[in-house]
Amino acid sequence: xxxxxxxxxxxxxxxxxxxxxxxxxxxxxxxxxxxxxxxxxxxxxxxxxxxxxxxxxxxxxxxxxxxxxxxxxxxxxxxxxxxxxxxxxxxxxxxxxxxxxxxxxxxxxxxxxxxxxxxxxxxxxxxxxxxxxxxxxxxxxxxxxxxxxxxxxxxxxxxxxxxxxxxxxxxxxxxxxxxxxxxxxxxxxxxxxxxxxxxxxxxxxxxxxxxxxxxxxxxxxxxxxxxxxxxxxxxxxxxxxxxxxxxxxxxxxxxxxxxxxxxxxxxxxxxxxxxxxxxxxxxxxxxxxxxxx
Numbered sequence: 001x002x003x004x005x006x007x008x009x010x011x012x013x014x015x016x017x018x019x020x021x022x023x024x025x026x027x028x029x030x031x032x033x034x035x036x037x038x039x040x041x042x043x044x045x046x047x048x049x050x051x052x053x054x055x056x057x058x059x060x061x062x063x064x065x066x067x068x069x070x071x072x073x074x075x076x077x078x079x080x081x082x083x084x085x086x087x088x089x090x091x092x093x094x095x096x097x098x099x100x101x102x103x104x105x106x107x108x109x110x111x112x113x114x115x116x117x118x119x120x121x122x123x124x125x126x127x128x129x130x131x132x133x134x135x136x137x138x139x140x141x142x143x144x145x146x147x148x149x150x151x152x153x154x155x156x157x158x159x160x161x162x163x164x165x166x167x168x169x170x171x172x173x174x175x176x177x178x179x180x181x182x183x184x185x186x187x188x189x190x191x192x193x194x195x196x197x198x199x200x201x202x203x204x205x206x207x208x209x210x211x212x213x214x215x216x217x218x219x220x221x222x223x224x225x226x227x228x229x230x231x232x233x234x235x236x237x238x239x240x241x242x243x244x245x246x247x248x249x250x251x252x253x254x255x256x257x258x259x260x261x262x263x264x265x266x267x268x269x270x271x272x273x274x275x276x277x278x279x280x281x282x283x284x285x286x287x288x289x290x291x292x293x
Contacts, residue, residue: 001082001083001085001253001291002037002080002081002082002083002291002292002293003080003081003083003209003211003256003289003290003291003292004078004079004080004288004289004290004292005028005077005078005079005080005081005209005256005287005288005289005290006076006077006078006286006287006288006290007026007076007077007078007079007209007227007269007285007286007287008074008075008076008077008285008286008287009074009075009076009269009270009283009284009285010072010073010074010283010284010285011072011073011074011281011282011283012071012072012281012282013070013071013072013073013274013276013277013278013281014277014278014279014280014281015071015276015277015278016069016070016071016276016277017066017069017070017071017073017274017275017276017277018068018069018275018276019065019066019067019274019275019276020065020066020073020272020273020274020275021063021064021065021272021273022063022064022065022075022270022271022272022273023061023062023063023270023271023272024041024061024062024063024064024075024077024269024270025055025059025060025061025062025207025258025259025267025268025269025270026041026062026075026077026079026258026269026270027039027041027060027062027077027079027258028060028079028081028208028209028256028257028258029058029059029060029257029258029259029260031257032084033083033084033253034081034082034083034084034256034257035081035082036060036079036080036081037080037081037082038078038079038080039060039077039078039079039080040077040078040079041062041075041076041077041078042074042075042076042078043064043066043073043074043075043076044072044073044074045066045068045070045073046066047064047065047066048065048066048067048068049064049065050062050063050064050065051063051064057259057260057261057266057267059258059259059260059261059267060259069276075270080292081256083253083256084253085253092145092147092148092151093145093148094145094147095145095146095147095235095238096145096146096235096236096237096238097142097143097144097145097146098140098141098142098143098144098145098146098149098199098201099142099143100146101146101201101235101236102142102199102200102201104236104237105117105120105200105201105202105234105236106200108236110236112239113234113236116202116234116236117202118202118262119197119202119203119204119234119262120197120200120201120202121197121262122197123262123263123265123266124262124263124265125174125190125263125264125265126174126190126193126194126197126205126262126263127174127194128194128197128198129175129194129198130198131175131178131179132174132178132191132194132195132197132198133195133198133199135178135191135195136153136195136196136198136199137199139152139153139156140153140195140196140199140201146235147233147235147238147241150196150233150241150243151243151250153192153195153196154192154243154244154245154248155248157188157191157192157245158188158245158246158247158248159248160181161181161182161183161187161188161191161245162181162182163182163183163184163246164182164183164184165184167180167182167183168182168183168184168186168187170186170264172187174187174190174191174194177190177191178191178194184246185228185229185230185244185246186229186264188229188245188246189205189206189229189230189231189245189246189264190205190263190264191245192231192243192245193205193231193263196231196233201233201234202233202234203231203232203233203234204231204232204234204240204260204261204262205229205231205260205261205262205263205264205266205267206229206230206231206232206242206251206257206259206260207227207228207229207257207258207259207260207264207267207269208227208228208229208230208255208256208257208258208259209225209226209227209228209255209256209258209287209289210225210228210244210247210254210255210256210289211225211254211256211289211291212225212289225287225288225289226285226287227258227269227285227287228244228246228255229246229264230242230243230244230245230246230251230255231243231245232251232260242255256289
C-alpha cells in the first residue's frame with residue numbers, strides 16, 4: 001500500500017519577523033513496516049540555510065533558518081510512503097508475562113534491551129506518579145501475558161477517556177488529563193506511556209499520520225486529515241509493538257510513522273525561535289493522506 005502525505009503549515013504574524021530558526025519533524029522515517037520513497041520540503045520565504053540530519057532517535061529532522069523580514073511563513077512537506085501489509089495478528093495471549101518482561105528489562109545485557117531502558121525513565125512531559133500506576137494495575141498483573149495486558153490498557157483508555165479537542169493544550173499537565181479523562185490523541189498516548197513507565201515498562205511516543213476515510217458516498221476533502229499520535233511498548237526478545245488508544249487499535253498499514261521519542265517534546269512537527277512577530281500570530285495546519293494506486 002502506498003500513500004502520499006501533504007502537510008502544510010502556515011503562520012501569519014502581527015508584525016514582521018526579522019529572523020527565525022526552526023526544526024521540523026515532517027518526513028516519515030523508515031521502519032520495519034514502512035519505507036519513505038520520496039520527500040520534499042518547501043519553505044516560503046526561502047531559507048538562508050537548511051540542513052537535513054537524523055536526530056538522536058533516528059528520526060528525519062530538517063533545520064532551516066530565515067534571515068530576512070517576513071510576516072508570513074509557509075512550510076509544505078510532501079512525502080510518499082510504501083507500507084508493508086501486516087497480514088497477521090500478533091498472538092497477544094502468548095509470549096512473556098508482565099512479570100517476566102520486568103525481570104528481563106532489569107537483568108538483560110542485550111543491546112536492544114539496554115537501549116529500551118531509557119524509555120522506562122521520566123521525560124519532560126511524562127513523569128510517573130502513583131495515580132498512573134494505580135490506573136494501570138488492574139491490567140498489568142504479573143502473571144498476565146504482557147501484550148494482552150497492554151491491549152487491555154489500550155482498550156480501557158479508549159473506553160474511559162473522552163476525545164475533547166477543546167480541553168487540553170500541548171502544555172496541559174498529564175495529571176490533569178488523568179483526573180478529568182479528557183483530551184486528544186497526544187494526551188491519550190502520554191497517559192498510556194505514563195502508566196507503563198510507572199509500572200516499570202519501556203514505552204515510547206510515536207507521531208505520524210492516520211489515513212481517514214469519508215462517509216460512504218462522500219468525497220474526501222483536501223486538508224481534512226491531521227497529525228496523529230500513539231505509543232509503542234517494548235517486550236524483550238519480541239521487540240516493539242504499537243498501540244493506538246484513541247481508536248482502540250493495534251497500529252497497522254494506515255498508521256504512518258513520522259518520528260518517535262520519549263514524548264511529544266522530542267518529535268514536535270515544527271518548533272523554533274523567532275525574533276519579532278508581535279504578541280499574536282495565526283496558525284493553520286492542513287494534512288492530506290492520499291492512498292495511491
